[in-house]
Amino acid sequence: MVSKKLTLVNAQGFHMRPATTFASAAGKYASSVVIKHNGKDIDGKSLMNIIAACIKVGNEIELVCDGPDENEALAETSALIESGFGE
Amino acid sequence: MRITDLLKKQGVLLGETPKSKEEAIDILVSLHEKCGNLSDVSAFKDGILKREEMGTTAIGMEVAIPHAKSEAVKHPALTAITVPDGVDYGAPDGNDCKLIFMIAATTDGDVHLEVLARLMQMLMDEAFTSQLKAAKSVEEFLQIIDAKETEKFPDEVKEEKGEEKGYRVLAVTACPTGIAHTYMAAEALAKAGEQLGVSIKVETNGSGGSKNVLTAEEIANCDGIIIAADKSVETARFDGKPVYSTKVADGIHKPEELINKIINKEVPVFHSDKKADAAETTQNESFGRKLYKHLMNGVSHMLPFVVAGGIFIAIAFLIDTIMGVKMDGNFGSVTPAAAWFKTIGGYAFNFMLPILAGFIAMSIADRPGLLVGIVGGLLASNGATFADPGAGKTIPSGFLGALLAGFIAGWLMKMLEKLCDKLPRALEGIKPVLIYPLAGLGIVGVMMCAVNPIMGVINTAVSDGVSEMSKNPALIIPLCALLAGMMAIDMGGPFNKAAYVTATGLLASGTNAAYIIMGAVMIGGMVPPIAIALSTTFFKNRWTAEERKNGPVNYIMGLSFITEGAIPYAAGHPLQVIPSCIIGSATAGALAALFKCTLMAPHGGIFVLATIGNALYYFLSLAIGAVVGMLLLALFMKKKKA
Numbered sequence: 132m133v134s135k136k137l138t139l140v141n142a143q144g145f146h147m148r149p150a151t152t153f154a155s156a157a158g159k160y161a162s163s164v165v166i167k168h169n170g171k172d173i174d175g176k177s178l179m180n181i182i183a184a185c186i187k188v189g190n191e192i193e194l195v196c197d198g199p200d201e202n203e204a205l206a207e208t209s210a211l212i213e214s215g216f217g218e
Numbered sequence: 219m220r221i222t223d224l225l226k227k228q229g230v231l232l233g234e235t236p237k238s239k240e241e242a243i244d245i246l247v248s249l250h251e252k253c254g255n256l257s258d259v260s261a262f263k264d265g266i267l268k269r270e271e272m273g274t275t276a277i278g279m280e281v282a283i284p285h286a287k288s289e290a291v292k293h294p295a296l297t298a299i300t301v302p303d304g305v306d307y308g309a310p311d312g313n314d315c316k317l318i319f320m321i322a323a324t325t326d327g328d329v330h331l332e333v334l335a336r337l338m339q340m341l342m343d344e345a346f347t348s349q350l351k352a353a354k355s356v357e358e359f360l361q362i363i364d365a366k367e368t369e370k371f372p373d374e375v376k377e378e379k380g381e382e383k384g385y386r387v388l389a390v391t392a393c394p395t396g397i398a399h400t401y402m403a404a405e406a407l408a409k410a411g412e413q414l415g416v417s418i419k420v421e422t423n424g425s426g427g428s429k430n431v432l433t434a435e436e437i438a439n440c441d442g443i444i445i446a447a448d449k450s451v452e453t454a455r456f457d458g459k460p461v462y463s464t465k466v467a468d469g470i471h472k473p474e475e476l477i478n479k480i481i482n483k484e485v486p487v488f489h490s491d492k493k494a495d496a497a498e499t500t501q502n503e504s505f506g507r508k509l510y511k512h513l514m515n516g517v518s519h520m521l522p523f524v525v526a527g528g529i530f531i532a533i534a535f536l537i538d539t540i541m542g543v544k545m546d547g548n549f550g551s552v553t554p555a556a557a558w559f560k561t562i563g564g565y566a567f568n569f570m571l572p573i574l575a576g577f578i579a580m581s582i583a584d585r586p587g588l589l590v591g592i593v594g595g596l597l598a599s600n601g602a603t604f605a606d607p608g609a610g611k612t613i614p615s616g617f618l619g620a621l622l623a624g625f626i627a628g629w630l631m632k633m634l635e636k637l638c639d640k641l642p643r644a645l646e647g648i649k650p651v652l653i654y655p656l657a658g659l660g661i662v663g664v665m666m667c668a669v670n671p672i673m674g675v676i677n678t679a680v681s682d683g684v685s686e687m688s689k690n691p692a693l694i695i696p697l698c699a700l701l702a703g704m705m706a707i708d709m710g711g712p713f714n715k716a717a718y719v720t721a722t723g724l725l726a727s728g729t730n731a732a733y734i735i736m737g738a739v740m741i742g743g744m745v746p747p748i749a750i751a752l753s754t755t756f757f758k759n760r761w762t763a764e765e766r767k768n769g770p771v772n773y774i775m776g777l778s779f780i781t782e783g784a785i786p787y788a789a790g791h792p793l794q795v796i797p798s799c800i801i802g803s804a805t806a807g808a809l810a811a812l813f814k815c816t817l818m819a820p821h822g823g824i825f826v827l828a829t830i831g832n833a834l835y836y837f838l839s840l841a842i843g844a845v846v847g848m849l850l851l852a853l854f855m856k857k858k859k860a
Binding site: 143144145146147148151155178179180182183184185187 | 269272273275277278279283285287310330331332334335336338339341342
């Protein structure tokens with residue numbers, strides 16, 4: 132299991148488009164992708180779960196990936212968050 | 219922000235049959251338009267389409283949520299349609315969409331994200347989405363959403379229901395002047411309530427009367443009442459409720475603590491009979507009492523101007539006396555040092571009436587009144603008219619005009635504030651910076667330019683009458699009594715000016731009668747401050763502490779022939795002070811004329827002693843007049859409670 136702490140940088144927060152991008156990126160991997168936010172575990176492969184968590188700009192999150200390709204999964208998903216989803 | 223607040227009945231259509239994604243979008247956009255949520259329909263639609271180009275907003279489970287954040291949105295809103303036969307929305311799971319919500323978000327704030335998140339949390343429940351898809355009527359559709367939201371976010375519903383019933387905590391704030399602290403405490407309490415998630419309503423007992431008054435029903439339903447006040451407030455109405463009384467400063471500095479005291483039930487129940495005395499109401503203040511309070515607010519702010527300016531002018535006379543200059547019309551500003559004191563003192567005097575009127579108006583109408591009152595007071599003090607707005611030749615309406623200006627400006631602004639309540643909320647921000655000042659300035663300008671010429675007419679009539687009288691030597695004593703009395707009527711207004719101008723005008727003729735008249739006029743202007751000073755010395759219980767403190771200065775001003783020293787007192791108690799002063803002045807004037815006292819200098823008071831003929835009797839007349847004024851003041855003014 133690998134994990135990384137991050138801060139959401141895109142101004143609009145985790146709205147639908149970044150959530151879609153993130154969920155589809157996470158979905159490619161066999162490993163589980165979990166976003167820890169505000170004491171809750173959010174399934175990073177579920178668009179609806181991500182949006183429902185209402186993660187805003189400046190919020191701290193932790194990405195936790197667990198499985199055979201966990202390193203690759205964490206690398207790609209954390210890169211997405213750090214890039215601010217191109218916003 | 220609840221979904222059901224954003225989604226109106228007219229914003230929902232059931233059983234739609236769009237052939238394509240574009241048609242579905244058209245329907246939802248037009249629903250937003252129908253609800254009046256948009257300022258620019260095509261710009262909003264462009265935003266929606268642009269978002270769809272970046273990727274479909276279909277989220278699976280036969281649901282799509284097209285959305286746009288746009289300047290074209292007036293306020294955050296939702297619309298929804300159901301499509302029983304489904305429409306191809308390019309969903310990732312390949313299914314047609316049967317339930318579509320469209321979010322219109324404003325560009326500020328996180329409402330967009332919050333609505334999206336909340337909608338999503340609810341839509342994750344499949345039973346909920348299938349219920350929505352099967353809804354038979356719009357009412358049913360909204361009811362399903364409301365029920366689900368209530369189930370999902372119970373805390374919030376409790377709070378909102380609480381608000382429907384009333385407020386958990388009530389508060390009353392008040393301070394003696396009722397201008398700043400009352401409102402600061404109210405704001406602090408309201409903010410703290412919001413932070414603690416406690417519904418609170420705060421009544422302010424300010425100088426403009428009570429605002430946001432608590433109703434009997436609200437009092438009955440609340441948990442308890444906070445009283446943050448430095449003066450008595452009406453408490454009888456709180457009988458049987460927990461009441462916590464404290465200083466207004468606590469309301470400003472520790473509002474959370476106060477609210478928690480009520481919430482944690484640390485406060486004993488209040489019984490009004492226990493301190494019925496303390497329940498002296500400020501709400502039932504009589505009209506007269508309110509008038510007095512406004513008046514005193516103006517007077518207390520004006521006092522420093524009068525005192526400092528008056529002493530400066532007296533110093534100017536003193537310097538010229540020491541330098542031994544010629545005692546003519548320029549006396550008091552001949553030597554450069556005297557001129558400096560006289561000019562600076564004069565500037566302080568120039569502010570006297572504007573400050574008086576400004577702070578009366580501010581006491582009535584809060585800050586919006588200030589500008590209107592100050593300008594009104596200035597117009598009264600320089601006598602502007604429509605024909606002569608620069609007031610080069612006209613007669614000022616003086617301090618009586620300034621009083622009028624202050625009260626009218628205050629009431630006017632209060633009316634204006636009431637009228638402006640009906641304006642759209644969007645204009646709220648520009649009301650205090652643009653609408654009130656602009657409208658107020660215009661109205662007060664028109665009003666005072668209309669009042670001043672009336673004063674001019676009075677002045678002319680009086681002047682004509684007086685100069686007619688002065689031609690008859692037999693009438694010299696009554697004339698002198700009249701002129702001296704006139705000096706005390708308005709202390710700078712049309713009567714005073716008429717008397718003074720008549721006397722100085724006659725001075726040029728150089729006759730003995732003219733010198734006698736001049737002497738009477740000056741004595742008439744010297745009596746009021748001295749009478750008041752004597753009264754504050756010997757009849758202390760007629761005056762407030764502040765009025766007593768400023769009493770001694772009036773000896774100096776009176777002896778210097780600076781009648782203005784009496785204005786703060788006359789403004790504060792016009793009905794008592796003015797008649798007393800008039801009679802005192804008239805007595806002194808008549809006596810001075812009887813003793814044939816003469817005066818060759820137009821002003822200067824005691825400093826032009828050398829030009830006074832029969833000086834001893836002159837001062838005797840002055841003393842008698844002042845004592846008469848003092849005794850009358852003692853008679854007319856009510857004794858203050860110890």
